[in-house]
């Protein structure tokens with residue numbers, strides 16, 4: 024019974040991924056590429072080549088964090104489209120802490136910089152949360168606006184206060200860095216860093232918060248039925264704000280993954296990084312659950328990194344993988360279609 | 375004899391439960407066929423199979439003698455089968471006409487021709503006496519009119535076999551009378567009706583035959599003319615059911631609830647409660663009788679903290695609770711069985727276990743230091759499920775998957791079990807079968823005998839007369855009379871509810 028239910032839940036994402044790869048392959052072939060060679064060069068490296076494995080795992084950490092951010096808000100019935108902006112302010116806050124705080128050991132400096140990122144992201148999330156709770160302004164509008172504010176505010180702060188040669192900030196102190204020579208060495212000098220541990224801890228935290236605490240009970244109740252929550256004495260406005268706050272905090276830490284891990288600095292960004300928007304895809308494919316998000320981030324991270332090898336070996340442009348990811352999302356979103364298909368197969372299978 | 379509908383040996387399973395276990399149902403042309411059974415017996419499921427929403431594991435369906443496969447509601451529509459669901463399926467912010475034609479809009483050059491649609495709607499509504507305002511929005515009209523919209527929807531699609539799933543549960547007595555007239559008109563036009571209802575009186579009044587099911591199994595079909603209420607009830611429950619509630623004389627004590635000069639506005643901003651006074655004492659059940667729309671909903675929402683009062687005072691247990699937040703009111707000793715179980719009473723996507731602690735999840739033993747203690751929650755839930763006979767495969771089942779009546783029993787269990795000083799029971803037995811109603815009534819009286827107070831709101835005069843110790847008649851936002859149920863007739867009560875000045879003797 025239980026096993027059946029788990030299989031049932033897995034069926035939509037699995038079928039969606041299969042269909043996405045299939046249709047992506049057809050597109051490759053119709054554009055004159057060898058789809059089999061392309062996919063085999065993609066998947067072989069991300070499972071066997073230490074460098075690509077390292078890069079995939081590195082790519083996963085911000086994806087997990089932004090996926091958690093989207094999912095957490097969604098559990099309370101909110102669409103946080105502002106993960107991108109929360110990520111940017113988190114990135115800047117972590118880098119700022121990483122640069123300015125001096126002479127503290129790593130076990131204080133790293134958490135401090137991560138917490139600063141979380142706080143900045145949370146602040147960026149609270150604003151739309153408050154506007155929603157107090158004035159019923161739809162969070163999709165306000166979070167998108169907050170994205171642009173974040174982009175320009177962070178750029179302006181870097182340009183006016185933190186500029187180093189190369190349109191970027193200085194590097195952070197090594198005591199704030201998540202990077203690890205050990206991890207780099209065992210992965211053929213990829214940019215792998217300790218951020219993945221932070222990301223997995225965050226996933227556990229989200230699961231715990233949602234399912235094991237009264238706060239999670241309230242957040243989920245508000246997400247499902249505000250009237251009943253109000254009837255039960257749950258403060259709906261408070262929970263909307265809290266949800267956006269925690270969601271923004273996760274997004275801010277996604278920024279710290281980039282700032283303290285992959286890059287060690289922040290550049291002036293001409294456009295959005297895209298990681299925040301990828302979080303929507305990750306949360307959708309991962310069905311808003313902690314474990315699902317880790318798996319989905321692994322898949323998307325792997326596809327993105329593997330695409331580089333696919334380009335090198337099979338000369339297939341990596342944009343095709345962007346199309347595959349879009350297709351997967353499309354198929355998850357139209358899970359109705361998938362359900363229908365599965366019902367058809369079931370019925371025929373039975374008779 | 376040929377049947378318009380013949381369902382033979384239908385079997386439908388859900389995870390952990392057999393909802394329909396080889397049920398046979400045969401409906402003749404031009405009859406109103408009642409489908410009777412306890413809460414969770416499988417009535418809605420059987421009808422959803424007929425309407426193509428569920429696929430049966432086994433069995434065959436014949437429509438007008440021809441074997442058919444109804445794999446989705448569109449096929450049911452094409453076969454002339456229409457269904458009015460237990461919980462309506464309307465688009466809230468669409469107009470009446472838009473809802474009726476949805477999916478089958480008349481078009482003129484790729485555009486929806488809403489004028490001719492409205493005209494057609496008006497035509498059908500005149501033909502069957504189904505009064506609606508074609509241009510009103512669903513969210514602005516009464517439940518009764520919403521139901522007429524649902525009926526029109528089926529007629530617009532040319533249905534001549536109509537399924538009504540508990541249509542009268544949500545209606546006021548006046549609206550029920552109208553619906554019965556409408557049903558009679560429909561069969562006079564040659565249509566056939568399958569009617570699900572828990573009200574045996576209605577079956578006796580309009581139905582020709584009645585099929586009884588019990589715990590998923592078909593018990594049999596009887597001619598209504600050859601049977602009576604008692605026989606039907608015992609057929610469906612499997613034991614004898616008493617229709618009047620036994621209770622001793624109450625022993626009212628000091629006041630628990632005092633309302634003084636209360637004014638509450640409705641959602642449109644118009645005063646609905648206009649200077650109302652009411653006192654409820656420990657150890658008594660006060661019934662509120664009144665025609666729907668006289669301020670009952672607003673009164674209850676104001677007491678429970680769901681709506682702000684404009685002026686006046688509400689005291690509970692000697693403490694002022696006017697305009698306090700719901701949590702504070704609850705903690706002052708109030709329980710509330712809400713009128714709308716899907717809107718306020720349950721989080722449908724939560725498990726039934728989680729719903730059982732909706733008011734207490736933050737207290738020990740269900741949580742400690744903000745940590746949820748799941749085993750304690752499920753232990754409590756299991757105990758309540760046993761005690762109140764909530765039929766569910768397990769505590770982990772989503773509340774959504776329970777039958778309507780069992781959802782209601784879950785809410786009652788949760789609220790009664792806390793044994794609050796004052797329990798507000800708004801239409802507590804809506805959608806319950808006769809056995810469950812008997813049980814709930816005795817529970818309410820048990821609470822009263824344990825020296826708690828109950829404020830009962832109901833549109834069923836039977837219920838008000840049977841259960842209450844005193845009846846407060848509400849009219850245009852005021853309590854205009856307090857009467858003793860033993861000293862008043864239903865006719866007198868009806869007159870009072872219509873606003874006529876009272877003539878009988880005053881009680882206390």
Ligand SMILES: Nc1ncnc2c1ncn2[C@@H]1O[C@H](COP(=O)(O)OP(=O)(O)OP(=O)(O)O)[C@@H](O)[C@H]1O
Nearest residue numbers: 388393413414415416417418419775776777778779
């Ligand atoms: N979608 C579903 N998933 C799982 N179980 C279901 C589902 N729908 C109904 N059930 C179960 O099937 C049984 C029959 O339910 P059904 O709704 O048909 O009862 P009913 O006779 O209409 O009762 P009521 O008078 O309370 O409306 C119940 O035990 C219910 O829990």
Ligand SMILES: [Mg+2]
Nearest residue numbers: 418460777778
């Ligand atoms: Mg039902």
